[in-house]
Amino acid sequence: MDRAIAGALPHLRDAAARQVIMASAMQPAKADRRRNRRTALILASVVLVFFLGVIARRWLAGA
Amino acid sequence: MSAVVHTPTAGHADHAHDHPHGWRRWLFATNHKDIGTMYLWFSLTMFLFGGVLALGIRMELFQPGLQFWRPEFFNQLTTMHGVIMVFGAIMPAFVGFANWQIPLQIGAPDMAFARMNNFSFWLLPPAALLIVISFFVPGGATAAGWTLYAPLTVQMGPGMDLAIFALHIMGASSIMGSINIITTILNMRAPGLTLMKMPMFVWTWLITAYLLIAVMPVLAGAITMTLMDRHFGTSFFNAAGGGDPVMYQHIFWFFGHPEVYIMILPAFGIVSQIIPVFARKPLFGYASMVYATASIAILSFIVWAHHMFTTGMPVTGQLFFMYATMLIAIPTGVKVFNWVATMYKGSMTFETPMLFAVGFIFVFTMGGFTGLILAMAPIDIQLQDSYYVVAHFHYVLVAGSLFALFAGTYYWLPKWTGHMYNETLGKLHFWASMVFFNITFFPMHFLGLAGMPRRYADYPLQFADFNLVASVGAFGFGITQLLFLYVVVKCIRGGPKAAANPWGAEDGGLEWTVPSPAPFHTFETPPHVK
Numbered sequence: 001m002d003r004a005i006a007g008a009l010p011h012l013r014d015a016a017a018r019q020v021i022m023a024s025a026m027q028p029a030k031a032d033r034r035r036n037r038r039t040a041l042i043l044a045s046v047v048l049v050f051f052l053g054v055i056a057r058r059w060l061a062g063a
Numbered sequence: 064m065s066a067v068v069h070t071p072t073a074g075h076a077d078h079a080h081d082h083p084h085g086w087r088r089w090l091f092a093t094n095h096k097d098i099g100t101m102y103l104w105f106s107l108t109m110f111l112f113g114g115v116l117a118l119g120i121r122m123e124l125f126q127p128g129l130q131f132w133r134p135e136f137f138n139q140l141t142t143m144h145g146v147i148m149v150f151g152a153i154m155p156a157f158v159g160f161a162n163w164q165i166p167l168q169i170g171a172p173d174m175a176f177a178r179m180n181n182f183s184f185w186l187l188p189p190a191a192l193l194i195v196i197s198f199f200v201p202g203g204a205t206a207a208g209w210t211l212y213a214p215l216t217v218q219m220g221p222g223m224d225l226a227i228f229a230l231h232i233m234g235a236s237s238i239m240g241s242i243n244i245i246t247t248i249l250n251m252r253a254p255g256l257t258l259m260k261m262p263m264f265v266w267t268w269l270i271t272a273y274l275l276i277a278v279m280p281v282l283a284g285a286i287t288m289t290l291m292d293r294h295f296g297t298s299f300f301n302a303a304g305g306g307d308p309v310m311y312q313h314i315f316w317f318f319g320h321p322e323v324y325i326m327i328l329p330a331f332g333i334v335s336q337i338i339p340v341f342a343r344k345p346l347f348g349y350a351s352m353v354y355a356t357a358s359i360a361i362l363s364f365i366v367w368a369h370h371m372f373t374t375g376m377p378v379t380g381q382l383f384f385m386y387a388t389m390l391i392a393i394p395t396g397v398k399v400f401n402w403v404a405t406m407y408k409g410s411m412t413f414e415t416p417m418l419f420a421v422g423f424i425f426v427f428t429m430g431g432f433t434g435l436i437l438a439m440a441p442i443d444i445q446l447q448d449s450y451y452v453v454a455h456f457h458y459v460l461v462a463g464s465l466f467a468l469f470a471g472t473y474y475w476l477p478k479w480t481g482h483m484y485n486e487t488l489g490k491l492h493f494w495a496s497m498v499f500f501n502i503t504f505f506p507m508h509f510l511g512l513a514g515m516p517r518r519y520a521d522y523p524l525q526f527a528d529f530n531l532v533a534s535v536g537a538f539g540f541g542i543t544q545l546l547f548l549y550v551v552v553k554c555i556r557g558g559p560k561a562a563a564n565p566w567g568a569e570d571g572g573l574e575w576t577v578p579s580p581a582p583f584h585t586f587e588t589p590p591h592v593k
Contacts (some may be wrong), residue, residue, distance in 0.1 A: 009395060014097050032250065032251075035250050036175045036176065036250050036251075037247050039175075039242075039245065039246045039249060039250060040175070040176065040242050040243075042240070043242045043245060043246070043276055044242060046276055046277070047238055047242075047276055047279070047280045048280070049280075050277060050278075050280035050281055050284070050285075051280035051281075051283050051284050051287075053284075054280070054281050054284035054285065054314060055284045055287060056289060058299050058310065058314075
């Protein structure tokens, strides 16, 4: 059973058996996804600050 | 680690088949195990390539005089050997281990950002290609040393630009990998698995990922400024335009010294996993191990200028960096003491993972001691850029990082492949590696003490004997690694079936609760940890 079809037609989920059930179980919950995204954005902003900071520091120091 | 009290779906061998097949499985891989496997094969390929470059170096140094290479090409070999081994072999290998083991050890179904994980890996092959191509552009690959010091970097040909782009790409890959690892560990641990119950490998990677987040952008900034100096008329590091080449060294080593710990902390984690299992005792001083790892990481930010004692700095500066560097010996000593205390009165057996772990402690400690010697400013000023330094960092990175990688591979190979490797060949690999490693690098201490500088294609007759011994050892070490490749391939293709917990690890981690080989999907429902 194709997973996309099973997703669009919920009554076919059972026929798709574990492929679909498992795929949905592997997906983190919406709240978890939001929490993951927030952690990633905080870390990415730290990266950006360090990257731009080290260049800006030298730029402003007039090197 | 605490016991697992409930693992409702800890492995489903029955639907292990549920994954894409053919090239799509790898190109579009989002499964942490597949991506981990790709990282490991990539790093092994780069390790062999970097190893061939190292043999090119040792061929030339086999006897005095110029035998095979022009001096410029020799410098390209030393530079690219360093770049490839650091950024292409060791770092991706540990990321491969992280991909395979972290979700399994914390009871997570996968990494937090599966698609970003795929992207992180697939950035690496183009970067490796840039490095290889750089050998064939006019002027050849960059020959400025893996540290890419100014003003050499401003003077190099287009090979330098390719190296900068390659480092940018590899750096981006590392940063994305780190974000993924931190998010996974912080947000996706199984219920009950508190931070202070995590396996040491997970702990060391969490701290390593923070180090990467902090220092990789600094390297990216430094090489971006180098690129601007080369092509956009700025003079950040170009003394001819009023720039400061020594400032590049400060910025580079602010990245470079933590980078050393990025390559060694996960190794500490692997060894901390293996020793308790084969000593059949819990890890001695778990909490102190965690705090020691964090201390090493924090201290690594305030010691960078010990690489620069000869550039000229105030005596107070020398004293600060000297004592700060020596401080690192304390948490490192705590770790070594804890490993030895774990083994003390243990019911020890010496399978290949344990041999490499014990070998790691022995040779890494030697590298640590020579590091202490180099930390002393008056001695360092004599030994700077000599073969003593080459010996020191190879004792730390080959016998440290690489031996731990071998230990971890033999330890988890049954879990990854479902087969036991050939123990006899594994032990042969260990002993041959240990002997040839020491034949290669131990004489370099004497060469350095006698004053032989590194990064020269030729040398006076007085250094001939030790160089000959080192070259013989290097070829032995290189050939020995083909044995490792054979053992791994043989294990993948077949062998005795591995049990779910082949080492009988009583407190080894959640990975031993799933079957071997680990099913394609694990921990769809999180296990509960007591």
